[in-house]
Amino acid sequence: MAATEGEEEESPRFAPMISFDRDRHVTFLEMMYQLLPRPYQTQEINRLTLAYFVISGLHLLDALDRIDKIVVANWVLSFQAHPRNKDEINNGQFYGFHGSITSQFPPDDNGVLVHNCGHLASTYCALAILKIVGYDFSGIESEIILTSMKNLQHPDGSFMPIHIGAEKDLRFVYCAAAICSMLEDWTGMDREKTKIYILNCQSYDGGFGLIPGSESHGGATYCAVASLRLMGYLEDNLLSKVTQSSIIDVPMLLDWCLQRQASDGGFQGRPNKPSDTCYAFWVWAVLKMLGGHRFIDSRALHGFLLTCQSKYGGFSKFPGELPDLYHSYYGYTAFSIMEEPGLKPLCVELGITDLSVLGI
Amino acid sequence: MDSDEELDTVPLSRRPEWSDVIPLPQDDGPNPVVPIAYKDDFRETMDYFRALYRADERSPRSLLLTEEAINLNPGNYTVWHFRRQILESLEADLFRELDFVDQVAKKNSKNYQIWHHRRWLAEKLGTDAKCRELQFTRRILSLDAKNYHAWSHRQWVLQALGGWEDELNYCDQLLEEDVFNNSAWNQRYFVVTRSPVLGDLKAVRESEVSYTVKAILSNPENESPWRYLRGLFKDDAQSWVNNSQVSSACLKVLSVKANYVFALSMLLDLICHGFQPTQEFRDAIYSLRASDSDPPESDLGKAICSVLQHVDSMRANYWMWRKSKLPVTM
Numbered sequence: 001m002a003a004t005e006g007e008e009e010e011s012p013r014f015a016p017m018i019s020f021d022r023d024r025h026v027t028f029l030e031m032m033y034q035l036l037p038r039p040y041q042t043q044e045i046n047r048l049t050l051a052y053f054v055i056s057g058l059h060l061l062d063a064l065d066r067i068d069k070i071v072v073a074n075w076v077l078s079f080q081a082h083p084r085n086k087d088e089i090n091n092g093q094f095y096g097f098h099g100s101i102t103s104q105f106p107p108d109d110n111g112v113l114v115h116n117c118g119h120l121a122s123t124y125c126a127l128a129i130l131k132i133v134g135y136d137f138s139g140i141e142s143e144i145i146l147t148s149m150k151n152l153q154h155p156d157g158s159f160m161p162i163h164i165g166a167e168k169d170l171r172f173v174y175c176a177a178a179i180c181s182m183l184e185d186w187t188g189m190d191r192e193k194t195k196i197y198i199l200n201c202q203s204y205d206g207g208f209g210l211i212p213g214s215e216s217h218g219g220a221t222y223c224a225v226a227s228l229r230l231m232g233y234l235e236d237n238l239l240s241k242v243t244q245s246s247i248i249d250v251p252m253l254l255d256w257c258l259q260r261q262a263s264d265g266g267f268q269g270r271p272n273k274p275s276d277t278c279y280a281f282w283v284w285a286v287l288k289m290l291g292g293h294r295f296i297d298s299r300a301l302h303g304f305l306l307t308c309q310s311k312y313g314g315f316s317k318f319p320g321e322l323p324d325l326y327h328s329y330y331g332y333t334a335f336s337i338m339e340e341p342g343l344k345p346l347c348v349e350l351g352i353t354d355l356s357v358l359g360i
Numbered sequence: 361m362d363s364d365e366e367l368d369t370v371p372l373s374r375r376p377e378w379s380d381v382i383p384l385p386q387d388d389g390p391n392p393v394v395p396i397a398y399k400d401d402f403r404e405t406m407d408y409f410r411a412l413y414r415a416d417e418r419s420p421r422s423l424l425l426t427e428e429a430i431n432l433n434p435g436n437y438t439v440w441h442f443r444r445q446i447l448e449s450l451e452a453d454l455f456r457e458l459d460f461v462d463q464v465a466k467k468n469s470k471n472y473q474i475w476h477h478r479r480w481l482a483e484k485l486g487t488d489a490k491c492r493e494l495q496f497t498r499r500i501l502s503l504d505a506k507n508y509h510a511w512s513h514r515q516w517v518l519q520a521l522g523g524w525e526d527e528l529n530y531c532d533q534l535l536e537e538d539v540f541n542n543s544a545w546n547q548r549y550f551v552v553t554r555s556p557v558l559g560d561l562k563a564v565r566e567s568e569v570s571y572t573v574k575a576i577l578s579n580p581e582n583e584s585p586w587r588y589l590r591g592l593f594k595d596d597a598q599s600w601v602n603n604s605q606v607s608s609a610c611l612k613v614l615s616v617k618a619n620y621v622f623a624l625s626m627l628l629d630l631i632c633h634g635f636q637p638t639q640e641f642r643d644a645i646y647s648l649r650a651s652d653s654d655p656p657e658s659d660l661g662k663a664i665c666s667v668l669q670h671v672d673s674m675r676a677n678y679w680m681w682r683k684s685k686l687p688v689t690m
């Protein structure tokens with residue numbers, strides 16, 4: 001998620017490797033699954049997101065056999081917030097999944113869990129992990145999640161991630177759309193309002209900012225386009241249908257995205273910024289959704305990403321730095337879009353393995 | 361970690377003022393997934409935090425504890441939320457709280473919670489906070505002129521509390537320091553389209569076009585002013601096609617024969633929108649062709665795409681596709 005970008009600023013130089021080293025990446029994720037190193041304690045509030053990177057990463061690398069799926073499913077379910085009774089669904093709280101153990105409180109003497117509240121990003125990650133480990137979704141009380149999620153939508157169509165208040169922007173619009181999509185039920189949002197909010201975020205240059213008026217940004221552009229796709233407002237392979245007018249400015253968006261590939265082959269998140277591993281996913285995924293992915297130089301991108309591949313497994317933000325989970329995950333998704341042998345195909349809209357292809 | 365934190369190493373369990381609190385330990389469950397190798401002080405601080413939060417103790421010592429917890433775990437929105445509840449209950453001085461956020465932001469200027477807290481404070485303080493918030497964002501932007509959070513906050517301050525009068529000058533100043541700063545161009549667009557001081561975009565358009573063309577001519581490889589120039593004519597393509605400053609800027613860049621990719625790209629878009637190029641434009645484009653041996657393409661749009669295919673080879677497939685999609689009659 002764009003929400004959790006955080007990395008250590010050290011830069012020993014590694015010699016770039018010549019190919020995608022799947023086995024090292026599996027080892028790296030297995031180590032992370034066992035124990036996250038101390039620097040991750042500052043991201044503890046997003047523990048489910050960290051788990052999502054590890055488990056979904058192992059899935060993309062076709063190595064899900066390294067984990068115990070039942071243990072994972074039960075652990076994820078332990079983060080869900082539950083109302084005491086049906087009436088509480090409308091008390092303003094969001095009964096989704098919360099992100100961390102440090103903010104998890106045991107029930108009071110009446111068995112009430114008052115302090116645990118759901119967060120949209122954590123809920124997206126929880127449901128994604130549950131899908132990946134094959135959990136039966138008929139066991140999820142989706143009505144509770146969706147009915148209470150409506151409380152997080154503002155009159156302008158945006159979403160805040162948590163009922164106690166926080167910044168509202170396209171990241172949480174995306175999470176809400178992905179949650180509805182995974183639960184196959186759109187009662188959790190006012191789709192029309194959401195659409196209008198997204199359209200207001202398209203900037204003068206064709207990209208999307210996180211909120212109306214903000215600078216276009218690769219991650220925000222992904223959230224906008226993926227949400228519109230999940231909500232059914234953008235059809236497949238838009239570019240092949242020239243005569244079709246769209247609700248967004250597609251030609252400018254396409255041109256903006258293509259210009260994000262820099263001369264070193266990597267993708268930048270904004271004009272005149274350095275290339276960064278994660279935008280290989282955020283921007284390329286947008287191009288893929290528009291049908292314009294064939295216009296980029298994938299060999300040059302491949303070359304850039306390999307300079308960010310660590311000899312310990314994983315990917316770093318910039319060439320030659322230490323790897324982190326966030327950039328590793330988006331390195332794997334980028335290689336999956338490139339159809340690297342050994343990697344599973346990606347559902348670009350949901351950012352996880354394409355489960356429909358696998359017949360799940 | 362900076363030095364004043366390192367000095368404060370007495371564990372909470374050995375501080376007398378905390379002796380009456382029973383810490384509430386973290387329950388990681390039987391089979392934790394992705395456990396984190398916490399430092400002891402992190403775990404202990406959060407154990408005490410949980411105890412106070414659950415007891416809803418909104419006291420001065422709770423306020424101090426949230427400070428310690430935030431220093432260790434600035435992303436924890438529950439801690440920040442509790443801090444706001446305490447501040448309200450204690451009717452604390454919110455200007456002093458701004459000082460606290462100044463401190464935290466020095467190390468964590470890319471943390472969403474800090475900016476949300478800052479906004480909560482500014483909302484409470486209203487116009488009294490205007491100058492301080494504009495100064496605060498200026499300071500953060502002087503360290504990182506592209507900090508996304510700082511820009512969002514600044515835009516909110518302008519819209520909610522005002523302070524537009526000096527904003528265009530501020531954009532000028534930042535662009536003078538770095539004309540490649542796309543965030544500053546975006547802010548400029550925000551100002552010219554939304555400032556109540558300037559009025560309608562059309563009123564400033566001609567002077568903005570001049571300003572932008574100047575920036576383009578000194579650095580034609582800079583994408584930002586090209587995008588800005590197009591943006592000035594958003595939803596008004598006809599004025600863009602008819603604007604002589606725009607087309608002559610393209611021609612000037614082409615005649616220098618260096619860094620002309622964006623100029624060609626804009627010219628292509630202009631032609632697609634009905635621009636009628638004169639012989640001067642044709643000559644400038646034909647002189648950029650890779651080889652004189654091929655017969656020149658009579659269709660100028662196609663000729664532009666061919667040049668772009670060659671000089672912008674990374675996007676060769678795109679320009680080829682654009683060529684195939686050109687309107688039939690030129």
Ligand SMILES: [Zn+2]
Nearest residue numbers: 276278279317
């Ligand atoms: Zn990144």
